[in-house]
Amino acid sequence: MKIYTYVVAMALASGAVNAWTFDASDVAPPEDIVGEHQTLQRSWTISSYAQLEQLYVAVPGRVFVELDPSLLPATEAPETEAPATKAPETVAPATKTPETEAPVVPVGSLAGSGSGWNDSSLSGETIEIPSMMLRKHHHHKDEDEDEEQGEETVVAKIVVTGNSTDLLNMFDAVPLHPKRNDGLKFHLKNADAYGEGYVLTQIFLFNKNLLKHVTTTFSGDVVLNDDVVTLDNKKANLKLACVGDGNLFLESSANVSLSSLEVKVTGSGLAQVEIPSVILEGELYVEVAGSGSVAIISDALTADEVKSTLSGSGDIVVDTSSFEAQKLVASVYGSGITSFATAGAVQKETLTLSGPGQLLAGSIVAQRATADVWGNGEVLVQVTDKLTVSTSVWGKVGYVNDPPTDVKIKGWWFWREASSIVYPAAVNKVLIYEPATVPAKYPVYYSVETAASLLSNDPDYAFVSTELAESSSVADLMTMSLSNMHKEATGSHGLFYAFIGVGVVVVNVVAARSWSQRRVRRHYTRLAAPILHQEKKPAEKMAFTDAIIAPYAAAKDLAQSMNPVLFAAIVAVVVVVNVVAAKSWQARRNRLEYSPLLNNGDGLAGWLTSRFNAIATANTAPFKLVLASELMNLPLPIGPVTDPVIAAAIPAGEPQEYADPAVQAWSRTITAAPAIVVLTPQYNWGYPGHLKNLFDHLYTEWAGKRVVLVTYGGHNGSKCADQLQQVLTGGLHMEVIGNVGISLPKEFIRSTDRVDATNAPEFLAQYEAQVDAAFELLLKRLQQRLQQSEQK
Structure with a gap:
């Protein structure tokens, strides 16, 4: 199509x-x-x-x-300008x-x-x-x-x-x-x-x-x-739209009389309209999709109908005296x-x-x-x-x-x-x-690189950077390129596709109480409250420090157990979605032994893990970040939702009601996790489908979970982050603690350079403060809940 x-x-x-x-x-x-x-x-x-x-x-x-x-014609001399x-x-x-x-x-x-x-x-x-x-x-x-x-x-x-x-x-x-x-x-x-x-x-x-x-x-x-x-x-319809991270300014000294006015922002930009008086025969429609803002500033606004739609983390402000x-x-x-x-x-x-x-x-x-x-x-x-x-x-x-x-x-x-x-x-x-200052009429420095498209009059994409940002960003001007449409391979294995591997990172509890105190405790309850169903019995209170300490090898066996007690050792889950590619075309043709190329997601996951653990240690917080694959043998990524009963109809704390054993294990893991950190790339203006499947298999388990979003791509993964925020907060009732967008330099996208997990590249230094702030806030929230649980 x-x-x-x-x-x-x-x-x-x-x-x-x-x-x-x-x-x-x-x-x-x-x-x-x-x-x-x-x-x-x-x-x-x-x-x-x-x-x-x-x-x-x-x-x-x-x-x-x-x-x-x-x-202008002589009849429209400057003196006829709008008073x-x-x-x-x-x-x-x-x-x-x-x-x-x-x-x-x-x-x-x-x-x-x-x-x-x-x-x-x-x-x-x-x-x-x-x-x-x-x-x-x-x-x-x-x-x-x-x-x-x-x-x-x-x-x-x-x-x-x-x-x-x-x-x-x-x-x-x-x-x-x-x-x-x-x-x-x-x-x-x-x-x-x-x-x-x-x-x-x-x-x-x-x-x-x-x-x-x-x-x-x-x-x-x-x-x-x-x-x-x-x-x-009065018969005209005025439409203003801002797509991307740019800004649109309209400041008028004359009153406005129109049939309708429409102002839209998609992305992280700003549309600012300053008008003394607005009279509309029809409607005023304002829309923001993403983290951008729309500001309508007027002394008086009269319309038959006013509509506004905000999706994401942006702002809509209608500021009038009347x-x-x-x-x-x-x-x-x-x-x-x-x-x-x-x-x-x-x-x-x-x-x-x-x-x-x-x-x-x-x-x-x-x-x-x-x-x-x-x-x-x-x-x-x-x-x-x-x-x-x-x-x-x-x-x-x-x-x-x-x-x-x-x-x-x-x-x-x-x-x-x-x-x-x-x-x-x-x-x-x-x-x-507070109205933004209208930019001065002065040139701005840019470096721009475009790639030709065979399917459009616009380039496939453009790498754009300014002197204020050392790393490049990508403006996706098309969602499809010809080179991505057909990829064939030969050999007995037929087509070879790049596949998405999903890893899960979890935060393990280092408890403050002694081992003997934890051993004698016999009863633990799940941490998630029900969404659609009431519990027949009141939930027993449990402190986070009442978690079982075990080495990773033991924790792996425990995580696979049917006993929900053992999952109290898990505090937070980080979902990592990566694209894994083959080492070379020749290796695929000859079916030679090869290993996947390092991908940016693996390196970023390692970098996030080291920063989280350093912050937790500095704050003496009893939390540690480890790979979930070390704790469970879940067949990730889980495929499309095929359960005969929708997740929203399954009571909280009853994972056995899920038909798929993998989903049952996934449910127990998330039920015991009060915090989530999502690391995902942005593909074609969105997030990968396998990540959506991981969320869609569950429902009540996600309620109230604290989440930190880390997205990456050529342009910060901002569109992916906006979509995820809408799904997590609106659909799954989670609490987004923070959002960090990482722009990958073009050599990490178009060439063989990849983020090294043990030796972070220099461009990540500019994101350390944002990541640390998000993790510190997450730890603060977890510690507050831990203290509240201990008091109870």
């Missing part, structure tokens, strides 16, 4: 490109002195029969999209509810450097377009339609400045859609290329307030002037925070929280509200009439001010008190967002 899509796209593009005229210059020194690191310049003048309404930017560096007033509407500062206002607790969101590295917009003389420079560039371009088909649109005119000019010819030659401008001529795409050429140097991109538009859809995909920042996007058109809508629909999946730091009112509110995140809507007065809470996060509301709550084990909803007239609770909560589910909030909490 994917191959067909790309082939058709290429076939159609050749027939539709004649709707555009692209006049590209060679790389040459600019006529005038531009600024530091801007000794070279390249430009594209783009002409079309249609107005430019869509812009897709996929290049590194800072990109400024602005209007060139020199080419400035003075409004109060856009700092998040305090809600009218007394004692509002307002945590601050630090923007850190999101704030740009520099002091202003006048760092480049291009900001006020007049761009001259030769008359030959305004020529009319005839077509062999669809000519009548183009005639109705008028003559071909210049719609945009792109100017890229820097100090590297190779880098500037990697950029290219093409039509966004094969059959439409209202969209422009500025991206990296589909070629094997390398370039490094400073770069700054400016996109000048020649028509005012026409852009309706802007998407940025890459590292870097895109800044939109308020005179280039559609802001005053909020009016008929409906509010907000969802949080994961550990992120959605906050409506505003005073306002809605008729109906629908809220969904899954995981440890926060959904803060206590500032908005709702007549009726429905809240679905399936995690241990926090939901705040302010409801006058009816509040309906659906929940299970930990879910709860706090109400601000007076209690709702009618409260109804649904779900698996029969062992809980109603007052622990719907409770009066002591204070109203909002998230105060």
Whole structure:
């Protein structure tokens, strides 16, 4: 399916490109002195029969999209610019509810450097377009339609400045859609290329307030002037999207009146929209998938419906002084925070929280509200009439001010008190967002390496690094490459595939009490509480120090036993997923004896083990990290789920109910483990399927487990981490203590270099502080629980 899509796209593009005229210059020194690191310049003048309404930017560096007033008609002189509407500062206002607790969101590295917009003389420079560039371009088909649109005119000019010819030659401008001529795409050429140097991109538009859809995909920042996007058109839909770890800025001094506004962030980027007043005939839709953020800052917001969806650890902030809508629909999946730091009112509110995140809507007065809470996060509301709550084990909803007239609770909560589910909030909490500084118009250093794709107009991937980050990162521009589609081998064994090997690392307890005290104790109970089923008998209390000490060889035999007592020796599990390859093609052909190549996962597991054990020793913590394969003979990776009964229906502490003996052993291991550390690579924007199988075979065993995520890949494994956080916190009700993303240098991906378990490479030094902090927090939580257990 994917191959067909790309082939058709290429076939159609050749027939539709004649709707555009692209006049590209060679790389040459600019006529005038531009600024530091801007000794070279390249430009594209783009002409079309249609107005430019869509812009897709996929290049590194800072990109400024602005209007060139020199080419506006005489009737649109500068004095006709949108009048400035003075409004109060856009700092998040305090809600009218007394004692509002307002945590601050630090923007850190999101704030740009520099002091202003006048760092480049291009900001006020007049761009001259030769008359030959305004020529009319005839077509062999669809000519009548183009005639109705008028003559071909210049719609945009792109100017890229820097100090590297190779880098500037990697950029290219093409039509966004094969059959439409209202969209422009500025991206990296589909070629094997390398370039490094400073770069700054400016996109000048020649028509005012026409852009309706802007998407940025890459590292870097895109800044939109308020005179280039559609802001005053009640029939128009404005869409802003940010994909990757870049940032998108829109700051307007004019009020906005649209049919709808949509702002999306996928990845770790930021979309920041600052507008004095927003009036929408339809809906405002905000979405974050990953660890990124969306901030809507306005003095007044009026819409028929406001929707927000947050998946991952990011943030959504709607910060206004006045909020009016008929409906509010907000969802949080994961550990992120959605906050409506505003005073306002809605008729109906629908809220969904899954995981440890926060959904803060206590500032908005709702007549009726429905809240679905399936995690241990926090939901705040302010409801006058009816509040309906659906929940299970930990879910709860706090109400601000007076209690709702009618409260109804649904779900698996029969062992809980109603007052622990719907409770009066002591204070109203909002998230105060400190706006990030708009980046200065100044070039940024990048090194970029691309690999050509046979299936797309974009490169397969691009290695990108800045002077601020010594190690390279990978931007996955496609999820499939031709070289990965077919791999054949000869010989009696047939096809040879690289296979995934799953190792498990566990933390073993070094108990504080004497051996004699542990020997005389006869009864131990499981550590996990039930999720869907109540225990018929109360669980016996057990201290973690009541664990059995045994050498690894003995522990291995004990771990295979059916007696759950012996599994109290296991404290935490670390799942390691690695790709194991053959030593050489010749060895496979001749069926010679060979051993798997060292892989990065083995080396990283060894590095993590040494750091954990060092921290545990320094803190005199009774924990140690060892390989789980030394404790059990589980046939890992466990295959797909085939049990006749789903894991969620199996009572906690009854592993014998699983049909597969391997899953039974896996259940006993996890039941005795109060903490998990996951080490996994990122493949094709996700985590390996074998790791998902390990989680899906169990359910109640995972509840309440503390987990540290360590992901690695060319680009930190950030997408993999975001997906795992959603699954672990929302689906399995685990608590994510920390997340560390490790970027592998390109030589550890594309060549034979691998992370050595005994001699860690230098690039890992930059991650030591993050890893140590996560492990220290994990140990702190484990020790706190150990102390609580001893007191009981």
